[in-house]
Amino acid sequence: MxxxxxxxxxxxxxxxxxxxxxxxxxxxxxxxxxxxxxxxxxxxxxxxxxxxxxxxxxxxxxxxxxxxxxxxxxxxxxxxxxxxxxxxxxxxxxxxxxxxxxxxxxxxxxKMPAPIHRYIFALQAFLDGDKDRAQMLLQISLDEFLKKPSKGQNYKVNYHTLSLALLGVVLHDQPAFNKGLEAQLQFYTKAAKGEIHDTEEEFVCLHALALTNLAIFYGLKQEIHHPLIPQGLVVSLQ
Incomplete structure (x- = not known):
């Protein structure tokens, strides 16, 4: 290499x-x-x-x-x-x-900041079948954010939205997943006007696509359709 x-x-x-x-x-x-x-x-x-x-x-x-x-x-x-x-x-x-x-x-x-650190371990736990640990880690991040909310375009807000959506998948809670996914898309739409403007990243939200497919794999539905989620890459289990 x-x-x-x-x-x-x-x-x-x-x-x-x-x-x-x-x-x-x-x-x-x-x-x-x-x-x-x-x-x-x-x-x-x-x-x-x-x-x-x-x-x-x-x-x-x-x-x-x-x-x-x-x-x-x-x-x-x-x-x-x-x-x-x-x-x-x-x-x-x-x-x-x-x-x-x-x-x-x-x-x-x-270690990266706590919300990011907990997010990968929550993903890891959930994909390994440990829903309780995944829920615990995500809930800690969500509770911390509620105690000290952050505004603007930063990693805290980004991972708050991602944690909301992932927790919806973990709990098999369609409305909670939809709420988190919508929040991520709103965050990303604003972010796309910044440093990734005029790049290929501006037009595809990888976080949202990945979470949508993860949700479908675990029995939820795609109820949020958005230009940032390329429909041709959304999985179909039919």
């Missing part, structure tokens, strides 16, 4: 894999905007595979590229969330379970 350029510029394999995951995400979104659903799904799978590599390098001693504690890039909570969402966008629940299960607190004990 490392080229002469990478070696010369001290770009590690984990960084390269993380970057490749981002590149393939962008390509998948482009295929999505073109309506080429088959290529979009296949490319999201590739993004997932690249996103998983740093985790295997860090934690799987049998991996040919195992680096243990020397692997520090691409193993954060957000990376695991992205990899899980790539799989869900492709309609692959088994791969989503695999991706979510890869995250663990790294050797240096670095």
């Amino acid at each position: 490392n080229s002469d350029f990478d070696v010369k510029n001290n770009i590690t394999k984990d960084t390269r894999y993380r970057g490749s995951a981002m590149d393939y995400e962008s390509l998948a979104l482009c295929y999505t905007l073109q309506g080429d659903w088959g290529k979009a799904k296949a490319t999201f799978i590739q993004a997932n595979q690249f996103g998983q590599r740093p985790f295997h390098m860090a934690y799987n001693e049998q991996d040919p590229e195992y680096g243990g504690a020397s692997v520090t890039d691409g193993i954060q909570e957000s990376n695991a969330i992205k990899a899980t969402e790539f799989a869900l966008a492709a309609g692959d629940l088994a791969l989503a379970k695999q991706a979510a299960g890869l995250y663990r607190v790294p050797a240096d004990n670095h």
Whole structure:
């Protein structure tokens, strides 16, 4: 994976894999905007595979590229969330379970802010069949937000909406899921006017697509239709 350029510029394999995951995400979104659903799904799978590599390098001693504690890039909570969402966008629940299960607190004990940290562990628990733990983690985040609400476009509001929607899936509560999903779409619509304006990300809310597919996999319905959720990538279990 490392080229002469990478070696010369001290770009590690984990960084390269993380970057490749981002590149393939962008390509998948482009295929999505073109309506080429088959290529979009296949490319999201590739993004997932690249996103998983740093985790295997860090934690799987049998991996040919195992680096243990020397692997520090691409193993954060957000990376695991992205990899899980790539799989869900492709309609692959088994791969989503695999991706979510890869995250663990790294050797240096670095953690992202609590709502993000709890969100990946809630996803991990739910996809592993532990609904009680998932509910507990999400409820802690929601309660904290209610005690000290945040306004504007920031990670606290973003993960509040995501936690609302995911809790709706965990509880098999259609109205609660719809409320959370609508809140995420409202947040994303505003965010799309910022730094992702005029990029492929402006037109597709990966969070919302992934949560919609997750909800369908677990017995809820798609009742929220929105331009930011590409219908061609919404799973059908019929």
